[in-house]
Amino acid sequence: MRLPALLFVPAAVAVALLVLPVVGLLSRTDLRRLPELVSSPAAVDALWLSVRTSATATGLCLVVGVPLAVVLARGRLPGLRLLRATVLLPLVLPPVVGGLALLYLLGRNGFGGRLLEAALGIRLPFTTVAVVLAQTFVAMPFLVIGLEGALRTAGARYEAVAATLGARPFVVFRRVTVPLLLPSIGSGLVLTFARALGEFGATITFAGNFPGTTQTLPLLAYQLAQSDVDSSVAVSLLLVALALLVITLVRPRVIEGSP
Amino acid sequence: MTRLTLSVVLAVMMAAGCGSSPRQGADTVTVLAAASLTAAFDDMKTQFEKSHPGVTVKITYDGSAVLAQQIINGASADVFASADQATMSKVVAAGLTDSVPQVFARNRLEIVVWPTNPKNVVRLADLARPGVVVVTCAESVPCGAAIKKIEQSSRIAVHPVSQETAVTGVLSKVETGEADAGVVYVTDVNSAGGRVLGIPFPEADMAVNDYPIAVLKNTRRSTAAAQFVDFVQGVFGRQALDRVGFQTP
Structure with missing residues (x-):
């Protein structure tokens, strides 16, 4: 297919808008000091914590988000429209407010938090688990909404045929729905991971900021920006590099690799 | 259709562009102040505008480091009030102050x-x-x-x-x-x-924090800016600072 030439102008504007700020970031970086700045113990700790928590959050989104997307797209439940709107909430809420919401639910004085403490002796705020929860909260819609759209576009014909051939509901889900969805799940997971990686507001509100436990890369970048902008820029570049690595390495394979 | 879409997009962009550029009157003093000064400086703004008819004070509050960074990157402002000496020193070192910073408040x-x-x-x-x-x-x-x-x-x-x-x-x-x-x-x-x-x-x-204030180099309203700095250090300014718990020199 030949693309209409007119598309290239706005596309170039979009690319400029997306890429030039990163160029700006690069232009402010002292490249000679970069290795030293990004290999500081604080940066390495934050990087490692970011990777671990974002991966866990992405896994959590996969386990509960895929079923939710299927329910939203295929289910016939009352109040489904309301549910769909609720799923969008974390996208609209400022992350700091999302963090407060988590705090009011799972904090020491929230009813969920009291329950956890009384039943299991667990306190979530200021722990790495809180970081994962905050990331899952803000990142989940990216997976669910993408998958739901893909399910609707694909239609339910294959599933209906499988059912008429005698497949039980779970077999249909496992052998038909999931394989059809795989490319969308892949791209959804990349988006989810990227969003979790960049998460800042909900994390700092719900989990606080402590090196090694809750200080992820974005939190470290923000903290450094208060005093030492050069280090902050360096750490931000680390974040950019990590995100690019994940997106370029994983994305083409899962999306373009399968039909 | 495309022409219509394009012109709508352009019109919206231009409107947004115009709307966001600061249109400051001849007598607007722009003050960048540390977030902890919010209550005291809001008070002073009201009083200063009353005693200096025709002059408007526009104050932006944020973390001192963020404000200093904005000044160094070319934000146009007339006065900077920082929550500590170290941050003010960065602005001084960049050659962007017009007056010697003076400590006007202490916080513990x-x-x-x-x-x-x-x-x-x-x-x-x-x-x-x-x-x-x-x-x-x-x-x-x-x-x-x-x-x-x-x-x-x-x-x-x-x-x-x-x-x-x-x-x-x-x-x-x-x-x-x-x-x-x-x-x-x-x-x-x-x-x-x-x-x-x-x-x-x-x-x-x-560890008591000193709050310095200074007129900035590229000010176009040096008189009004200096008046505001004096006002902060004057009787009313001190009262406003005392009320919220600052110590004044």
């Missing part, structure tokens, strides 16, 4: 707890007690640098569960009850009203 730390003080915190050493969940500022922000200094001179080691990047972070953790105690400035305790209780501690004398 206070322990902050829930209004009922459930853990019965009365002195700094109580923050080192096991079982007391403490939140402080990170060392890279002024309130964190101050507590670090106090820890070193008093030999009391506080082990915070979180190092917040702003005093507001510490306050909200105490207000919501997540932390039993925090360390913030007196003025922050006052601005939080009855939602928290402030506990003064003598070691706070070891």
Whole structure:
């Protein structure tokens, strides 16, 4: 297919808008000091914590988000429209407010938090688990909404045929729905991971900021920006590099690799 | 259709562009001030505009470091009031001040707890007690640098569960009850009203923050800017600062 030439102008504007700020970031970086700045113990700790928590959050989104997307797209439940709107909430809420919401639910004085403490002796705020929860909260819609759209576009014909051939509901889900969805799940997971990686507001509100436990890369970048902008820029570049690595390495394979 | 879409897009962009460019009158003094000065400077703005007819004061509040960064990157402003000397020094070092910075206020730390003080915190050493969940500022922000200094001179080691990047972070953790105690400035305790209780501690004398103010180099309203700086240091300015808990020189 030949693309209409007119598309290239706005596309170039979009690319400029997306890429030039990163160029700006690069232009402010002292490249000679970069290795030293990004290999500081604080940066390495934050990087490692970011990777671990974002991966866990992405896994959590996969386990509960895929079923939710299927329910939203295929289910016939009352109040489904309301549910769909609720799923969008974390996208609209400022992350700091999302963090407060988590705090009011799972904090020491929230009813969920009291329950956890009384039943299991667990306190979530200021722990790495809180970081994962905050990331899952803000990142989940990216997976669910993408998958739901893909399910609707694909239609339910294959599933209906499988059912008429005698497949039980779970077999249909496992052998038909999931394989059809795989490319969308892949791209959804990349988006989810990227969003979790960049998460800042909900994390700092719900989990606080402590090196090694809750200080992820974005939190470290923000903290450094208060005093030492050069280090902050360096750490931000680390974040950019990590995100690019994940997106370029994983994305083409899962999306373009399968039909 | 495409032409229509394009012209709509252009029109919207132009409107947005025009709307966002600051249109400042001839007599608008733009002040960049540390967030902790909000209440006091809002007060002064009202009074200053009353006593200087025709002059409008526009104040932007943010973290001192953020504001200094904006000035260094070319933000157009007339006056800068910082929450510590170190941050002001950066602006001075960049050659962007027009007057010698003058200290107009001092702020000291206070322990902050829930209004009922459930853990019965009365002195700094109580923050080192096991079982007391403490939140402080990170060392890279002024309130964190101050507590670090106090820890070193008093030999009391506080082990915070979180190092917040702003005093507001510490306050909200105490207000919501997540932390039993925090360390913030007196003025922050006052601005939080009855939602928290402030506990003064003598070691706070070891790290008192000086707030300097200066007219900026590229000001086009040097007279009005200098008048505002004088006003901050004058009788009314001091009263406004005293009211929220600052000490004035």
